[in-house]
Every structure is written in C-alpha cells, then in structure tokens.
Amino acid sequence: MTQVFTFLSTGFLPIMSAVIIFYGLWKRAPIYDFFIEGAKNGLKTAIEILPFLIGIFFAINSLTSSGILNMIDIVLSPVLTALEVPAQLLPLMFLRAISGSGSLIILQDILENVGPDSYAGRVACVMTGGCETIIYVLALYFGVTKVKQMRHAFKGGLIGYVTGIIVSIIICKFM
Numbered sequence: 001m002t003q004v005f006t007f008l009s010t011g012f013l014p015i016m017s018a019v020i021i022f023y024g025l026w027k028r029a030p031i032y033d034f035f036i037e038g039a040k041n042g043l044k045t046a047i048e049i050l051p052f053l054i055g056i057f058f059a060i061n062s063l064t065s066s067g068i069l070n071m072i073d074i075v076l077s078p079v080l081t082a083l084e085v086p087a088q089l090l091p092l093m094f095l096r097a098i099s100g101s102g103s104l105i106i107l108q109d110i111l112e113n114v115g116p117d118s119y120a121g122r123v124a125c126v127m128t129g130g131c132e133t134i135i136y137v138l139a140l141y142f143g144v145t146k147v148k149q150m151r152h153a154f155k156g157g158l159i160g161y162v163t164g165i166i167v168s169i170i171i172c173k174f175m
Helices: 002-026 031-066 068-082 087-095 100-114 119-130 134-144 153-173
Strands: none
Touching: 002 031, 031 068, 031 087, 031 134, 068 087, 087 100, 087 119, 100 119, 119 153, 134 153
C-alpha cells in the first residue's frame, strides 16, 4: 500500500499536467495563452495579498517580541492549572488563531519539551490540526475581497476556535 501512495504522490503532478494539456489539445484551446493569462492573474493576486501578509507578520512579531504573550502566560497559568490544562498550551491557544506557521513552531517546542505521547503533546497536536487560523483567514480573505463588514464571521470563527480548543482538551483527556 505504501508503494501505491508513493507512486501516486510522485506521479500526480506530471499526470495531471499531461491530462490538462491533452484535454486542451483535444479541445483545440490556446493552452499557452491560458497559462500566461493565469500566471498574470496569479501575480496580481500575490501583489494584492502582500500588504495583508506583511501586516499579519508584523502583528505576530510585535506580540512575541514585546513579551505580551509571556505576561498573559503568567496571569493565566493559575487558571489553567486549576482546570488541569497544561500551561505549555497557552501560547499555542493564542497564536494558532493568528498564524499557522507560528503555531507550528510552538507545537514543535511543546513536542520537544514534553514529548508527543504526553497529555500536553497530544492536546497540542489535536489543537493544531483542529483549530483554524481565524484572524489570518479573515484578514487575508476579507481584505483581498474588499469586504468591509465582517458581520458574524469573526464571532462565528471565534466560537468555533474556542470550541476546537475545548474539544481537543476533552478528547485527549479521555484518550
């Protein structure tokens, strides 16, 4: 079975590219012109997204380098201890909503310090896989589409995010 998946993963892009090219030739479509037009649109989209990405990275760096996360950790550690939630998860709980790559670094830290089979390691893995980067998604997608009123998107995303945190803690408690 592993060999089948290895073959599929290495052959997927070349096979899909060949299928698309042959389909375009069969339909007598100007394949190269479509490719160039798509590349132009992709570059335009990348340029439109760039300011939002820079803003998000600036906010993440400001949070981490200013020590705000450490201060929140000190304040909320007693509450987490009372709820039997490992304190190592607190930075992940805050940063996962903002940055996927930043939260992966925190996940790596947790796994190196307490191990993947520990309660904190299991919760961190489930939390990373089950919680969405809501602030990143809202800033990027709403910013690019120029939507001014988020209405219930932020509230709904936040409720889903908190629910994901709670469910990941409860699931791993019983595993």
